[in-house]
Amino acid sequence: ACGNSSSSSSKSGTTTVTIWADDPNFTVPNMKTAVKMYNAEHKNSGVKFKVQTQGDYVTKLQTVLSAGKQSSFPNIVTIEDYNAQKMLSSYTKYFNTNSDINLNNFSGYKKNIVTYQGKTYGVPFDSGVSALYYRKDIFAKYGVKAKDLNNITWDQFIKLAEKVKKGSGKEILGTGTLLGQDPDMIRQILQSTGNWYFTKSGKLNVNSTAFKETIKTIKKLNDAGVIKGYSDFNSRNKAVFNGNDLAIVEGAWYLPTIKSDKNMKGKWGVATVPRVAGVKGAVNSTNEGGSSLYALNTGNAKADKAAKEFLKTMYDGNSKFYAKVLKDQAAITTYKPAKKNKEWKQTDPFVGQKVNQYFATNMNKIPAVSYGIHSVELETVFQSNLGNYYSGKTSLNSTINKIQSAYKTQVNSN
Amino acid sequence: MNGVNERTNRIGWWFIGLSIIGFVVFMLYPILNSVKLVFSSISGDSSTFVGFGNFVRLFHDNVFWSSLGNSFLFLIVEVPIMLIFAIVLAVVLNSKKLKLRGFWRLLIFLPCVTSLVSYSVLFKMLFSSDGLINTFLMNTLHVISAPIPWLTDPVMAKVVIILALLWRWTGYNMIFFLAGLQNVSEEIYEAAEIDGASKVQQFLHITLPALRPIILFTAVQSTISTLQLFDEPMNITAGGPNNSSMTIAMYIYNVSFKFVPNFGYAASLSYVVMFIILILSLIQMKVAKNDD
Amino acid sequence: MAEVNLKHIYKKYDGADDYSVTDFNLDVKDKEFIVFVGPSGCGKSTTLRMIAGLEDISKGDLIINGKKSNKLPPKERQIAMVFQNYALYPHMTVYGNMAFGLKIQKKDKAEIDKRVKHAAEILGLTEYLQRKPAALSGGQRQRVALGRAIVRDAPIFLMDEPLSNLDAKLRVSMRASIAKLHQDLNTTTIYVTHDQTEAMTMADRIVVMRDGKIQQVGTPSEVYDKPANVFVGGFIGAPAMNFFNVSLNNGKITDDKDGFTLKVPEGRLKALKAAGYDGKSFILGIRPEDIHTENAFLETFPENTIHAEIVVSELLGAESQLYSKVGQTEFVSKVNARDFEQPGTKMDMGFDLNKAHFFDAKSELSIDNMVAETVTE
Amino acid sequence: MAEVNLKHIYKKYDGADDYSVTDFNLDVKDKEFIVFVGPSGCGKSTTLRMIAGLEDISKGDLIINGKKSNKLPPKERQIAMVFQNYALYPHMTVYGNMAFGLKIQKKDKAEIDKRVKHAAEILGLTEYLQRKPAALSGGQRQRVALGRAIVRDAPIFLMDEPLSNLDAKLRVSMRASIAKLHQDLNTTTIYVTHDQTEAMTMADRIVVMRDGKIQQVGTPSEVYDKPANVFVGGFIGAPAMNFFNVSLNNGKITDDKDGFTLKVPEGRLKALKAAGYDGKSFILGIRPEDIHTENAFLETFPENTIHAEIVVSELLGAESQLYSKVGQTEFVSKVNARDFEQPGTKMDMGFDLNKAHFFDAKSELSIDNMVAETVTE
Amino acid sequence: MTSKVSSFFKYLFIIICSFISVFPFIWMIIGSTNSSSQIIAGKMSFGDQFMNNWHHTFAQTAVVQDFWNSLKIAVLVTVLSIIVSALAAYGFQIYRSRGKNWIYSIFIASMMIPFSVLMIPLYRMMTNFGLVNNAWAVVLPSILSVFLIFFFHQSLETFPIDTIESARIDGANELKIFWSVVLPQLRSTFAAAAIYSFMGAWNNYMWPLIVLQSDDQKTLPLLISGLSATTNFSIDYGIIMVLIIISTIPIFVIFLFLQKYFVQGMTGANKG
C-alpha cells in the first residue's frame, strides 16, 4: 500500500520490520548499527528493517496506539524507562511478550522496568547510571581531592562544596531545570535509597522516610547555596562550558556533552553520587534515564516473529554490537556479558579515569525500584509544591500533605 | 442582497458540495467520534462508561482550574494590549504622508511568517537568564543590576509568554485593521478637522468606532486562539515554573499524552473550553451590537 | 461680517507637474453667495479646500476678514463645510453628528441641545435625530450635513458639490432649501458645483473655472448673456449653446462647412466690422432657445432661416428639444411643445442673430465684449 | 419580432411580508420603447428582473413571443440587459466585455470580431477597445454596457436606470444616443428610471408605478396631459404640479386653507357639476407653466388672479422659476425670464384653469377622466 | 513646529516597533554565521561559520528532501483549500438559502473545537484509508479550511452581484461565471488567502508529526524539532539556525510577491 510504514509483505515475500526511535544522535544510530550487523549475518532472511526517527515521541506513540490500528503500528519501539510501565499497563494487548529474553543477562534494576504483571515485554538497552561530574582542577585548587568525593554522604558533600563555593565564587551543583520543577535530582536521590514515589503495588508513598529525606537533602543543598537550578538544559550547559558551574549529577549520557568542549580535557572528574545518610540501605549508585526496546503486536505474524528474533539476536546475545555502540555513541548498555569486552576497561583520555568500568560497576549496584505508572502525574504535582518547600514557605509535613491530596485529584480513581 | 431565482439557487449546493464532504469526513465524523469519548473514561486501550463522571472530576480538578485561570489571564492581559498596539500601528502605517509605508508594513508583519516552533526556540534563547535580553538590559542599558529571572519567576514567565505572543501576533492583527481603515473615507477626517477635533479626538471619535466590526472580529479570533494557546508556553516555559504558565490546552495535552492517556477526560475538557469560547464570542458579539 | 479675499493664489500638489490652480483672484463680499463652476478636474475643490485650510497654499495670499490666513488651522478659520458625499460620521446618530463640533468646543450641554434642535427644525430633521446616517435617505443625509454646518454658527459656509449625489428630483428641492437657508442665515457662502443649472439658480456671482484658471466672474445673467469666451458660452446653459465656424462677407454670415448663410442685423454688423472681422473667420454661438420654429419668426426673418432635418426629438412637457442637422452640422433647438415633430421631418428654423454671440476664432474670446471694451476705452 | 406580455404578475420576495409587485398587466408591442417610471422602491427593477429571468415570478404569466416563459433561464429569453452601474467585467478589456456573451455562445472568432467592431463604431468606442473599464469615463462605460447589449443582437433590450450614475450633462447626451440607437436597431425596449424627464423624452409609452402597482400606462403626452391620479400628476413634470385642496361653490373654486378663489371656465364647470362635485371638496392640480405673470393673461382673467409673495426665485436662462406663497400655501410657477423678481417681492399670478386638473379628494383619481369615461359609456 | 515633533515621534515609534519585529531575524542570521557553542554563549556579532553551518546542514540532514516535502504539501494544501473554500464561500454567499445559512453557521462554530480532540479519530481514519505516512494524510484534512471559507465569504459580501447577473444574461453557466467573472475580480483576496493558507500548511507541526512517519516523508518543522529533541545535548544550533532561515525564506518570498494585494484583499474581507 502506498508508502505505508507498517509491516507489510510485498509479493517477493520480504517482510518489513519498522523500528521507531526518538533520538537522532543516540537511539537512531544505535538501531541502525544493530540492523546493519543483523543484516550482515542474515543475508536471506527475507526481512527488511526500517529505522524511523520520530519527534515528540511519546505523543506520537500514544496517538498511534490509541487509534488502535494494529496494522499501522511499528514493530519495534524504544521507550524511556520512566514511561515503560505506563505504556505497558495502558496498552497491554498491543505489546508482545518476549519470554525469549534472559533478563539475568542485564543489570538487575532493569527487570522491574521491562516486566509487567509477571511477564517480560522488553529488552533492556541503555542505562542512565549516574555519576557526579565535577571540575577536578578547581575542586583541587580548594583542597578537594578525588578520593574525598567518592562514597560520601550528601552532608559531607555539602561541606566540601561550601568550601569550593566560597573560594571560587562559582555555582557548584547545576540542574537542568528550576529547583522544584526538576524531578531529576529527586529521582536520582530517591532511587539511590531503593525507594520510589510508589510502593510496589502502586500506592503513593511520599510519606516515607526515603522521600522526606530526599527532599530534605535538596533543601539542605539549597540552603547551603551549593545547588543552582537553571531555567533549561541549555542555560546549564552554557554555565558548564563557561566554567560558571562546577558540578553535575546526571546519568552516564551526560559525559559526551562535557567532552564536546575539547578545551576542557583533563579538567573534569567523575565520582560516585553522594548517598543519603538517614535512610537504611541507601547506596552511592543511582540512575537517571535509560531506555528499553519493545516489540509490538501488529497482527502480522511473520513480521512480529522477525522483530522478536531480531531483538533476541542482537540485544540478548551480541557483545560485538554492544562494543560498537559503546565506541560510536558512548552507549552505556546494561548487557552484562558485554562488560567483558576490552572497551569497557580502557582509560578515557579526556577524563583520565576508567569511566566505563566505573559505570559498569555502579550499574549493577543501582537499587531496583518500580517506577509505576503515574510518575509524570505526580511530578507535575511536585511543580506547584516543592518550590515552596525549598524556599521555606511551607513545612515538610504540609508539603507532603498537599502533594498527597493534589495527586489524588490528579489521578482520579478511574 | 439580490434575490436569485430558485433554479440557480439550487446550483449553489454544487459549489458547497466539496466542502460539505470535507466537513463531514474530516470534522463532523471525528467530532461525533470524540463526543462519544466525553462519557467514558479511557485508560489506554480500555474504556468504561462514566456518564457525567468526567465533568464531576473536572469540577474538582485544581490543575484544570488553575490552568484555565492562566489561560484567562493571558486572554485578559495580552489580547487588549495586542489589539491596541495593532490599531495604533495600523493608524500610523496608514497615514498617507508616511514615507516607505510598504516597507514598514512588511517589517511589522514579518514575525507572522515564522513558524511557531522556531519562534519559540528563539524566544527561549533570548530570555534565558544570561540571554541576550538580560545582557542588553544589564550591560548595555545598565537599567538592572542583576539578571531578571525571565523564565524562572512565575510572574516573569507569564510576561515572557505575553511578550512572545505580542511579538508574533500584533502584526497579524494589524493587517486586519489596516484593511479596515481603507474603508474609512478621508473626508470624514477632514470634516472632523473642520469641526475642530484634534488628532487624538479624531482617533477616539472616528477611527475607533469605524474599526469596531474589525475589533470584534479580531477579538473573537484572538479569544479562540488564546484559549487554545499551546505552542508558546510548551516550548518557551514548558508551563513552568510551578505550572504558572500552564494553559488549558497544555493541560489537555498532558492528560492525553503525558499522563496515563485518558482521552475521555481530555475530550470533556476540550468541550468545556469550546463551550467557554462560544459563550465569550457570543458575549463579545452582543456587546458590539448593543453599543450600536 | 465675513469677507474672503484670494490674491494670486496658486496651488501645485506634491509630486504634480503642473499647477492645479493658477493665479486665482477673487474678493468674496460679506453675505455673498459665490458659486465655483467648471468641468471636472478644473480646480474647484482644490480652491475651496485651500480656503478651508485642508490643503496648503503654494503661492499667494488668503485673507479672511482682513487677516492673512494661509497658515491658520481649519478650526480657527470660522468656517463650516459641507462635503460632497456628506462625510457624516457613520457611527453617530444625526444628533451626534450635529453636536460633535460643539462638543469638541466644550460648549455646555443645554446650549448644544438648543442649537441642534433648532437646526433640526429648520431642516425638518426633528424626527430623525436618533437615527444613524445609514438609515436615512440621500436627501435626509444631505440635510444632516447642512445641519452640521449650521449649528456651528460659522460666518463662512463652504460647500463642495453638496447635491451631486442626489437624484434629479431631490436635487431641485434641495437647491431651493439651500437658497432659502442662505437667505435666513446670511452667511458668506462659497459653493462648488459642476452643474451649471445649480450655479445659475443659486449664485449671487458665478466663478467659471477651467484648467485651474478663472474664465469669468459675474452674476448669473452676466455669465449667461455675456459669456466671456466660447468655453463659458458652451458651459453655461442647457442644452448647450450651438457653435458654428463662420465668416462674414457682404453683411452675411456664411457657415464654413455647410455653406448656409444668415443675415446679420445692422447694429451687430457694425460692431463686427469695427472689431475688424469683415471678411474674416470667427465663431458664431447661438443658444437653443434662440432658434425659432414659429411661423411669426420665420416670416419676419426669412433671411435667417435654414432648412434642417430633425435627428432626435424630445418632448418635455411644455417645450420640446429638437436635435437637428443642417448638412454635416448638428445643433439643438428648444421650441414650443407644439412644434414637436418626429425625427426625419425636415423643417425651417430661424436663428435670432440679435441674441447670437460672436467669438474670435483663435483666442475664442467674445468679440462683443472686446467691442464693448474698445468702446468704453 | 419580439412581444412581451405580462399577465397578472405578482412578486413576493422570500421572507418579505408584502408583495413587491402586484397584479402587473402590460402588453409590450414589437419594437416599442416602454419606460417604467416611479419612485424608489416601487418595484420597477423587480418587474424588469422577472422579465430577464433573474428573479422568480410568484404568480401570473410571462409570455415572450407568445410562449409562456416563467421558467425559462435568462439565456434562452433572447434578451440583452443594461445594468444601473454598468456591471462591466472589470478585468476584461472593452473588447472582452463586449465579446464575452458571444464567446459563451461559441460564435466563431471572425463573427465576434465583426460584431464587436461594428457596435464599437456605432457607439464611438473604436479607439477604446483595448482599455479596461477603470480607464474609461462614466459616459464611455455606459456606452460599453450598451455595446455589450448590442452585440448580442437580441430582439429585447432591458435597461435598469442606465443613466442614473452619470452627471447631468452626460445624462442628457446619453439620453439622445439611446433614443437614436433604438431608432436604428428597432429592438423592443423596456427601460427603467425614476427620472420623469427621461421617461418623458424617451418613451413610446410610459408605465407609471407606485408601491408595486401600475398607476397609469400611456404615451408621454397622455401621461402629462391627462394624469390618471394625483400621484401621476405630481410625479410627471418638473417642477412638480402644484396641488390645492379646494371646494366648488357658486361656480367658483375656494382654497380650503387660504381662502383665495378662482373662477372655473364654463366647460369645466359643467363637467365638475356633472361628476357631482358642486359644493364638495376636491383637489386642484396646476402645473407651474400654467401659472402666468404676463400682463396679457392677468388682464384677461382678473378673476383667476391671486396675490402671492416670492420666497425663492431661480433664473434658468430663458425662464425663471418662482417659489411663492399665498397665505400658508407654497407653490411654484415657471415664467418667462423677463418676469424674474427678487424674493420678497409680492406680485399677481394668474392660474390658467383651462389647463388645470381636478382630482377626487378621497380616491385621488382624476375627475376629468372619470367624466370622460362617464361620457363614453 | 508641533507637527514636526509629532512626526518625529511617529517615526521613532515605527522604527522601534520595526526593530523589535526584525530583531530575532537579525539574530537568527547572525546565529547562522556562528558555531553552536558561540550561539549558546550569546555571541552577537557575525562569525565565520556560515559556510560550515550551511555545509553541515546539507551534509547531516535531509534538508533538501524535507524542504521538497514541505513545499509539496504546502502547495497542494494552498491550491486545493483555496479552490474548495472559494467555491464554498461563493455558494454560501451568492446562493443564500436557509439550509445553507445553517450549514455555514455550523462550519463557523466548528472553528472553536480544539484540534487535540480530533486527532485520534482522524488518525484512525487515515489508517483506514491506508494514508498514514503519505503526504495526502496531511493534505486532505487541511483542504477544508473554515477560516478561509469565512474569509472569502466576507470579501464576497461586497462583490458586485450585477456582474454575475450580467454574465447570466450573457448566457454563461454558473461555473463559468465563477471561473471567468468572479475569480479574476477577487485576485487580491486570493492572494491574501494564498499567503494564509501557505503559511499555515508550511508551519503545520502537530498533525504532520503524527501521520508522517518515515524520514523520507518528513517536513521542515519536523526536521527542526527532531534535531532539538536530542537528549545528549549535542544539538548543533548552527544547523538549527540555518534550517530556520531556510524554512522562513519561502513564506518571505511569497509574502514579498503578494504583499501589495494583501492589504487590498483583506479590505474586501472586512467590509460590513
Ligand SMILES: Nc1ncnc2c1ncn2[C@@H]1O[C@H](COP(=O)(O)OP(=O)(O)OP(=O)(O)O)[C@@H](O)[C@H]1O
Ligand atoms: N492630491 C492630489 N495630488 C495631485 N493632484 C491632485 C490632487 N488632488 C487633485 N489633483 C489634481 O488637481 C486638479 C484639480 O482637482 P480638483 O479636485 O480641485 O478638481 P474639481 O474641480 O474639484 O473637480 P471635480 O468636479 O471632479 O471634483 C485635477 O487635475 C486633479 O487631478
Ligand SMILES: Nc1ncnc2c1ncn2[C@@H]1O[C@H](COP(=O)(O)OP(=O)(O)OP(=O)(O)O)[C@@H](O)[C@H]1O
Ligand atoms: N431581495 C429582496 N428581498 C426582499 N425585498 C426586496 C428585495 N429586493 C427588493 N425588495 C423590495 O421590493 C420592493 C421593490 O424593489 P425594487 O428594487 O423593484 O424597486 P425599484 O422600483 O427598482 O426602486 P429603485 O428606483 O430604488 O431601484 C422594495 O420595497 C424593496 O424593498
Ligand SMILES: [Mg+2]
Ligand atoms: Mg471636486
Ligand SMILES: [Mg+2]
Ligand atoms: Mg431599481
